[in-house]
Amino acid sequence: MVRNATSVAMLDATSCLHLLMQIAFFDLQFHYIPKLSLVGISFLSKSIDYFHALPFLCFFIFCCRLSGLIVDIFGDEAVVASSAAWVEKYKQKIKDCIGRINNINNVTWRPSTEILKEEGLDFSDSAFVESSNSSRMVKVVENGISYLISLEGQKTGFYADQRDNRKLISSISEGQKILDIFCYTGGFALNAACGGALSVTGVDSSLPALEIANENIVLNGLDPGRISFLRQDATEFMKNAITKGESWDIVILDPPKLAPRRKVLQSASGMYRNLNSLAMQITRRGGLLMTCSCSGAMTQSGTFLRVLQARYLPFFLD
Numbered sequence: 001m002v003r004n005a006t007s008v009a010m011l012d013a014t015s016c017l018h019l020l021m022q023i024a025f026f027d028l029q030f031h032y033i034p035k036l037s038l039v040g041i042s043f044l045s046k047s048i049d050y051f052h053a054l055p056f057l058c059f060f061i062f063c064c065r066l067s068g069l070i071v072d073i074f075g076d077e078a079v080v081a082s083s084a085a086w087v088e089k090y091k092q093k094i095k096d097c098i099g100r101i102n103n104i105n106n107v108t109w110r111p112s113t114e115i116l117k118e119e120g121l122d123f124s125d126s127a128f129v130e131s132s133n134s135s136r137m138v139k140v141v142e143n144g145i146s147y148l149i150s151l152e153g154q155k156t157g158f159y160a161d162q163r164d165n166r167k168l169i170s171s172i173s174e175g176q177k178i179l180d181i182f183c184y185t186g187g188f189a190l191n192a193a194c195g196g197a198l199s200v201t202g203v204d205s206s207l208p209a210l211e212i213a214n215e216n217i218v219l220n221g222l223d224p225g226r227i228s229f230l231r232q233d234a235t236e237f238m239k240n241a242i243t244k245g246e247s248w249d250i251v252i253l254d255p256p257k258l259a260p261r262r263k264v265l266q267s268a269s270g271m272y273r274n275l276n277s278l279a280m281q282i283t284r285r286g287g288l289l290m291t292c293s294c295s296g297a298m299t300q301s302g303t304f305l306r307v308l309q310a311r312y313l314p315f316f317l318d
Contacts, residue, residue, distance in 0.1 A: 071098060072156040074138045074149060076105040079156035083112035085119040108151050139219075143167050145190055146219045148212050154184065154256065162187060162254070165290065169252065170195035172288070179203070179248040181234050181255075181279065186213035188252045188290075190220060193227040200227040201248075203237045238278035247284040254292040 068084020078098045082088055088111065095107050138149050142163055149157040169178075169188050174196035180189040183202030190213075192200045204210055213229045230237070234255070241247075255275060276291055283289045 069094070070156060072158065072160050073101070073104065074140050074158070076103050077138050077151070078104050078107045079110060079151055080107060081110045081112070081156050083115045085116060085121055088116060088121060110156060143170065143191070145170075145194055146216070147185065147187070147190075148215050148219060149185075150208070150212060153209065153212075159184070159187065162292075165292070166191045169250070169290070173197040173200075173250065176249040177284075178250045178252070179282070180252045181238070181275075182253065183213060183229060184209050184254075186216050186229065188254065189213070189227060189229070190216055190222070192250070193217075193222050194220065197226070202227070202229040203232055203234055204229070205231060205233050207231055235275065235278065238275075238282055241282045242278065247282050247287070249284050249287045250290070251279050251283045251287070252290045252292075253279045254290075 068082065069087045070081040072079045072081075078101070080087075080094065080098070082091070087094065091109065095109070098104060098107055136151050138151065138157075140147050140149060140158070143166070147158065151157050166187050170191035172195070173192040176192070176197050178189070178192040178197045178200045180186070180192070180200065180202040183189050183204045184206070186202055189200045189202040202210075202213060204213075210229045210231050217224055217227055217229075253275060255272075276289075279289055279291065
């Protein structure tokens, strides 16, 4: 998956498509690629207050879905999230392809070491270890909202694939009381505040993420009296809110990947079930709960939808 983020629109969109095609065909071992895949591309500007998006699936190309590979491009910075052995095998070729995109000055490689170890990769081998500048911060603008991004943050440092959902939250938040659970660096919360929310609360257990979230409040000139971030365990926060009888007009529940592999699907299902049950209880009657899952093992198997249906039905019948 390649998610472009640059201030140059159509030219680099073409480059991005070419990148996918090159990655898909750089070796004859990809002769088994079975089907066409759809590619959607978004654009983030690093230097100017401008957002240009192709909100549609813009092109058919003959390639696989490239499972295990994410490339996010923030201005002149490319960040690669690798979670498959084949990605590590063709690491240099992938980096060479990325280097052909105009204006890319740096590539940061982010391997998911635990998953890759299960595939037999030995990270004590110097071949899999390289120096990184991932501690650096970059600034991007999406939909008029500025974000600081840490290149050592979760995944690639920014969840570019949630851009449409963030924009949706901005469009429906005016006058609403908003809760963003697992807020990370404040993506949804910032959009809610900029969309005119009455009050916005973000909750996360990560101190580094919340430090960036608070910097993003200042960066966007938002009123800290209307938007705030709390460091607390999400489950604990929601249980306390239920005890106090608190509720919100819109609740966003976007937990980290709870089922990175199919073998933990059953335990992850229980965690998703519990989280969504708690979130439903703190959503005002007639309000909106936006619930997300980035666990492919949950969504592709249909398990996530079944968990939601089983959990929400009692609320619908009440």
